[in-house]
Structure formats: structure tokens, C-alpha cells
Amino acid sequence: MRKNWIAVDEVSAKPYKESVALFREYINPGLVALLDMGEYTSIQPQSAQGATIIDSNGRELLDFVSSYGALNLGHNHPKVKAAILEVLGENRVDLSKELLSPYAACLAHNLSLLTPGTLDRFYFCNSGTEAVEAALKLAARYFKGKRPQFIYAENSLHGKTLGSLSVTGGQRLREFFPLLPGKTVPYGDAAALEILLKNNPSEGGDSVAAVILEPIQGEAGVIVPPAGYLRQVRELCTRYGVLLILDEIQTGMCRTGTFFACEYEEVVPDLLVIAKSLGGGLASIGATIATTKVFETAYDNPHDCLVQTSTFGGRTSSCAAAMAALEVYEQEDLSQRAKTLGERLLAGLEAIREKYPDWIRAVRGRGLMVGIEFNEQIVDQAKYLPAKIPGLKNVLKEHLPGMVAAALLKQFGILGTLMLNNRSVLRVYPPLIITETEIDYFLTSLDTLLSQGPKELVKNRVNHAIGSAGLKFITPWTSSFLKKK
Known part of the structure; x- marks a missing residue:
């Protein structure tokens, strides 16, 4: 084998930070920086079954992304x-x-x-x-x-x-x-x-x-x-x-x-x-x-x-x-299951929207294909801009659902993400084998998160982003955002 060659049976034992570094060096450094700001790169996936991913520390993560709809049956059916x-x-x-x-x-x-x-x-x-x-x-x-x-x-x-x-x-x-x-x-x-x-x-x-x-x-x-x-x-x-x-x-x-x-x-x-x-x-x-x-x-x-x-x-x-x-x-009649559980999910989200009208503009969907549209103006209430970075507030507004997803992951072990063409919407695509208990846990977690107010959400995300990616990445990103606007 060539020098520094990595054998397939060595991958699972390799320190995850080294794999993240290799991904950054050889594949997509921008993606690594973006995921790092949400602390996704700190999680090493170890195994998965159904709607649950288990990391290297044994922590269970509830998957509400389903790889954008590719995991209707969950992981490793x-x-x-x-x-x-x-x-x-x-x-x-x-x-x-x-x-x-x-x-x-x-x-x-x-x-x-x-x-x-x-x-x-x-x-x-x-x-x-x-x-x-x-x-x-x-x-x-x-x-x-x-x-x-x-x-x-x-x-x-x-x-x-x-x-x-x-x-x-x-x-x-x-x-x-x-x-x-x-x-x-x-x-x-x-x-x-x-x-x-x-x-x-x-x-x-x-x-x-x-x-x-x-x-x-x-x-x-x-x-x-x-x-x-x-x-x-x-x-x-x-x-x-x-x-x-x-x-x-x-x-x-x-x-x-x-x-x-x-x-x-x-x-x-x-x-x-x-x-x-x-x-x-x-x-x-x-x-x-x-x-x-x-x-x-x-x-x-x-x-x-x-x-x-x-x-x-x-x-x-x-x-x-x-x-x-x-x-x-x-x-397993998963069409009917998606319909029934979707009604439960949508009803719960609508109740949260009515409770936090400053946070959520709309809840939309059918079955277990649901989107939560957030009101980016809530960022103005945070009043937290620790550095004079051009365009930072606008970037925070565009990525508000991303900040919500990162907080759900860190605090509650729920995996979420935003939409590609509409950055104001949080994707809610649980696997169709999700349980009523897991849907209720998601609803309770989101309710608890929004009750904490916008200041802590923005503060935690900004401080981690600056600390992990650094101004070297943040500043040109926000500046380019201003130019596009």
C-alpha cells in the first residue's frame, strides 16, 4: 500500500476530527464550515435504526430530516x-x-x-x-x-x-x-x-x-x-x-x-x-x-x-x-399512517404557532411533509450583535430556521434542517415509522425552545459560529450576502 493509505477497516476507529479535516481538505470546505456553525461536525454518527441515530458517545438523536425524504422507512429497515x-x-x-x-x-x-x-x-x-x-x-x-x-x-x-x-x-x-x-x-x-x-x-x-x-x-x-x-x-x-x-x-x-x-x-x-x-x-x-x-x-x-x-x-x-x-x-399501510400522524403533527404545530405568533408565520404541509415558516424579524428582538460584521444581521435572519435546528440538536437531540429554496422554513420530514410519542417529543421540545426567547438562540449561535469558523469565514460570507441583496 502507498504511504498514508487508509484501509477500509481502519475508518471506524479513526478519530472523527481527522475525518472532518479530510472532508474539509478534499471534498467541500464551505459545507464543513457551514455545518460546523451548527455544531453538526461535533457529532460522530455511530449507528442508526428506525428514526434514531446514535453517536459515538451513545447519545440518541431523533431524525426529523429523513435525508430530505429518502428515509421514509427510517434507517436500516x-x-x-x-x-x-x-x-x-x-x-x-x-x-x-x-x-x-x-x-x-x-x-x-x-x-x-x-x-x-x-x-x-x-x-x-x-x-x-x-x-x-x-x-x-x-x-x-x-x-x-x-x-x-x-x-x-x-x-x-x-x-x-x-x-x-x-x-x-x-x-x-x-x-x-x-x-x-x-x-x-x-x-x-x-x-x-x-x-x-x-x-x-x-x-x-x-x-x-x-x-x-x-x-x-x-x-x-x-x-x-x-x-x-x-x-x-x-x-x-x-x-x-x-x-x-x-x-x-x-x-x-x-x-x-x-x-x-x-x-x-x-x-x-x-x-x-x-x-x-x-x-x-x-x-x-x-x-x-x-x-x-x-x-x-x-x-x-x-x-x-x-x-x-x-x-x-x-x-x-x-x-x-x-x-x-x-x-x-x-x-404496514404507511399512507394512512402518514395521514394520521401528519394530522397530529400539524395540529400540534398550529397550536405552537398560535402561542408564539412573533416566531412563526405559518405551518404548512400534508401528511408527514411539513414546513414551519419562521418570522425573521424575531432576530431584531435579540439585540445581540457582538461584532461589527457587515451584513451579520441579514445573514442571521436568513438562517433563523437553521439556528432553530442547531438549538434543537444541541438541547434536545433532534436532527433538523432548513429548505434549499426558502431559508425561512424549517423542514419537518420525520420517517413514516415515527411514533406518536416521538412526534409529541418534537412538539414539546420546539415549544420549550421558543419559550426561551430569541436572545439566547442568537447569542449561542453567533458565539459558536465566530469561535469555530472564525471571522476569516464569517466576514466574506456576510459581505457577499450584502452584495447579492
């Missing part, structure tokens, strides 16, 4: 883990692109029993952004390349590869990248969408291949559309001959109280994309699901069968994990 180990233990062919996988075929069959309408053609890949890419390409081929544009919603997030980023709202993520042509509409505004679709061919209907939407916008802050919105969008797409793509990467797999969120309004899209919790939290797998008509129009002969493929997409171990996960969702 035994049935999913057993399915993977069985496949690998029996030395099944896990990866061969020339030999068809029976597990991929059977996974597609089982999914076809769960998808609404005639969504029964499947492409398996490794992630959500790949699934979106495949859906955009399929829509473009459906119209033989004659419709180059896509319509997407403001503040949406569909992925960070170039095609997916092209239909993602928010300039911060899109800046400096060459993107596909498209137009944005306000989310939840069917009238605005119709104006675009009925415009002249060079500006609207005849140049648009598809409309892509999230049934509930996740990273925008858990934005639930007005009742009937998805049905209106479906009708408009049908009327103007445009495909409808629904992104269920976060909302799918029972998260919102139905297996797919589009079932809430009985809407059937032309294309549906899923990922995250499809693999049960243990396998990286995504899927693009199309109607037979759309799929066969785009890829209707052997000449085109290799246009859209993925080396690791549909591998045996990932498909076995997904099959096991689907069995758990069905057998």
Missing part, C-alpha cells in the same frame, strides 16, 4: 436490508447490462400495480435528477424535437444536473450554467399557465413539450397548491396537447398520505418521476414512469432502445431493496 443481503449473499448477478434482470422486471410489475392510470413503462436509474433528465428527454422525443421548451414553476427544485436544473426555479442554483429553454409560472396559478399555453406557437403551446411540477413544492417551503390546481393543470395540458410531468421524488412513497401525492386529486400525469425512498433508504434508485403511448412514441423500435440507459440503473441489489420497500409501504 430490517426487511430492506435483508433483501439486499440475500441477493448479495447468494452471489446473484448484481450488475450485467447484457443480461436482463428478473428483479428489475418484477419491480416494474409491482410498481405498475401502484401507479395511477396507464403509467406502466419504467426506466430505472440511480437518483431523482437522473429520473427528471430522462423524463425531459422522453418528452422532447415524443414531439420529435419540434418542441424545445418546458414550463416549470417558480421556486421549484427538480435536480442539479443541467436538464433538471433548467426546469428548477431560483437563480442562485442556475447562475453561470448553460440551460435548456423554458418559461416559469407562479406555482398554484392555473390561469398564468393557460396564458403561456395559448400564446402563439413561437411563444407558447406549439413550442412547449411539457409542463413539469411538484404536486407539493418541497424546497420552496412545503407549498401546498390550492384545491383543484393539479386537476386544472391536467386539463390544460390535455387541451393544448402538452405533456404533464409530475415530480414525486419527495412527495411519493406515502409521504403525503397517499402513495403518490397526485392521487389526492385523482390526477394521472403523462410522466411521473420518483426516487429517494423508492430504495427504502438503503439503495440508490430512481424511476421515470411513462404511459405506454408516450413511451412507445419516443422509443418505439430496437434502433432507439439504447438512447436512454444507465450503467448502474436497475441493478439487482437496488431493485431487490425497492421491492422490499414497496412491501413495507403496502403491508
Whole structure:
């Protein structure tokens, strides 16, 4: 071995601070600095089961992030883990692109029993952004390349590869990248969408291949559309001959109280994309699901069968994990569980909002996909600015939910985080196997934290941030924030 080589069996015994230093040196120093300000880098994850992560000191942490919705079944679900180990233990062919996988075929069959309408053609890949890419390409081929544009919603997030980023709202993520042509509409505004679709061919209907939407916008802050919105969008797409793509990467797999969120309004899209919790939290797998008509129009002969493929997409171990996960969702009726527990969570949060109106603007969600929108003006009440750092107050306001999440972690052992496209919202995505007792603990903890007032929250976060990251990092960050404003 080369000098200083680290063997795989040495990693678990390595001091965690050394691993943090390696992450900072070789991967993403900005991310390490950001996590350090919330004291996340002081926690060494040791093991995890269900909704609980255990650190190296034996402290239990309650996971209310679920890796942004990838852990609907929690950590290391035994049935999913057993399915993977069985496949690998029996030395099944896990990866061969020339030999068809029976597990991929059977996974597609089982999914076809769960998808609404005639969504029964499947492409398996490794992630959500790949699934979106495949859906955009399929829509473009459906119209033989004659419709180059896509319509997407403001503040949406569909992925960070170039095609997916092209239909993602928010300039911060899109800046400096060459993107596909498209137009944005306000989310939840069917009238605005119709104006675009009925415009002249060079500006609207005849140049648009598809409309892509999230049934509930996740990273925008858990934005639930007005009742009937998805049905209106479906009708408009049908009327103007445009495909409808629904992104269920976060909302799918029972998260919102139905297996797919589009079932809430009985809407059937032309294309549906899923990922995250499809693999049960243990396998990286995504899927693009199309109607037979759309799929066969785009890829209707052997000449085109290799246009859209993925080396690791549909591998045996990932498909076995997904099959096991689907069995758990069905057998344990996790859609109903998410609906029931979500009602309990939302009712509790609404009571807290009424108790602390200066702290919380709104509580939104469906099922166990919930967002708490904080009022950044509460920072003004803290009256705690220990150093003359340009833009510090504005940064604190933008990251108020992040400070709340850090305090929940430090004081109560609850893992939380904010949203990518809406920094005023705290993400509340517990695993669907969460218990009533654990939900009540989260509610009590949040209540206790807010009762302490904003001064201690701001003081603790600022002092730790300056002490850990130092002015060398804080000052240019806040200064750049001022310039962007």
C-alpha cells in the first residue's frame, strides 16, 4: 500500500476530527464550515435504526430530516436490508447490462400495480435528477424535437444536473450554467399557465413539450397548491396537447398520505418521476414512469432502445431493496399512517404557532411533509450583535430556521434542517415509522425552545459560529450576502 493509505477497516476507529479535516481538505470546505456553525461536525454518527441515530458517545438523536425524504422507512429497515443481503449473499448477478434482470422486471410489475392510470413503462436509474433528465428527454422525443421548451414553476427544485436544473426555479442554483429553454409560472396559478399555453406557437403551446411540477413544492417551503390546481393543470395540458410531468421524488412513497401525492386529486400525469425512498433508504434508485403511448412514441423500435440507459440503473441489489420497500409501504399501510400522524403533527404545530405568533408565520404541509415558516424579524428582538460584521444581521435572519435546528440538536437531540429554496422554513420530514410519542417529543421540545426567547438562540449561535469558523469565514460570507441583496 502507498504511504498514508487508509484501509477500509481502519475508518471506524479513526478519530472523527481527522475525518472532518479530510472532508474539509478534499471534498467541500464551505459545507464543513457551514455545518460546523451548527455544531453538526461535533457529532460522530455511530449507528442508526428506525428514526434514531446514535453517536459515538451513545447519545440518541431523533431524525426529523429523513435525508430530505429518502428515509421514509427510517434507517436500516430490517426487511430492506435483508433483501439486499440475500441477493448479495447468494452471489446473484448484481450488475450485467447484457443480461436482463428478473428483479428489475418484477419491480416494474409491482410498481405498475401502484401507479395511477396507464403509467406502466419504467426506466430505472440511480437518483431523482437522473429520473427528471430522462423524463425531459422522453418528452422532447415524443414531439420529435419540434418542441424545445418546458414550463416549470417558480421556486421549484427538480435536480442539479443541467436538464433538471433548467426546469428548477431560483437563480442562485442556475447562475453561470448553460440551460435548456423554458418559461416559469407562479406555482398554484392555473390561469398564468393557460396564458403561456395559448400564446402563439413561437411563444407558447406549439413550442412547449411539457409542463413539469411538484404536486407539493418541497424546497420552496412545503407549498401546498390550492384545491383543484393539479386537476386544472391536467386539463390544460390535455387541451393544448402538452405533456404533464409530475415530480414525486419527495412527495411519493406515502409521504403525503397517499402513495403518490397526485392521487389526492385523482390526477394521472403523462410522466411521473420518483426516487429517494423508492430504495427504502438503503439503495440508490430512481424511476421515470411513462404511459405506454408516450413511451412507445419516443422509443418505439430496437434502433432507439439504447438512447436512454444507465450503467448502474436497475441493478439487482437496488431493485431487490425497492421491492422490499414497496412491501413495507403496502403491508404496514404507511399512507394512512402518514395521514394520521401528519394530522397530529400539524395540529400540534398550529397550536405552537398560535402561542408564539412573533416566531412563526405559518405551518404548512400534508401528511408527514411539513414546513414551519419562521418570522425573521424575531432576530431584531435579540439585540445581540457582538461584532461589527457587515451584513451579520441579514445573514442571521436568513438562517433563523437553521439556528432553530442547531438549538434543537444541541438541547434536545433532534436532527433538523432548513429548505434549499426558502431559508425561512424549517423542514419537518420525520420517517413514516415515527411514533406518536416521538412526534409529541418534537412538539414539546420546539415549544420549550421558543419559550426561551430569541436572545439566547442568537447569542449561542453567533458565539459558536465566530469561535469555530472564525471571522476569516464569517466576514466574506456576510459581505457577499450584502452584495447579492
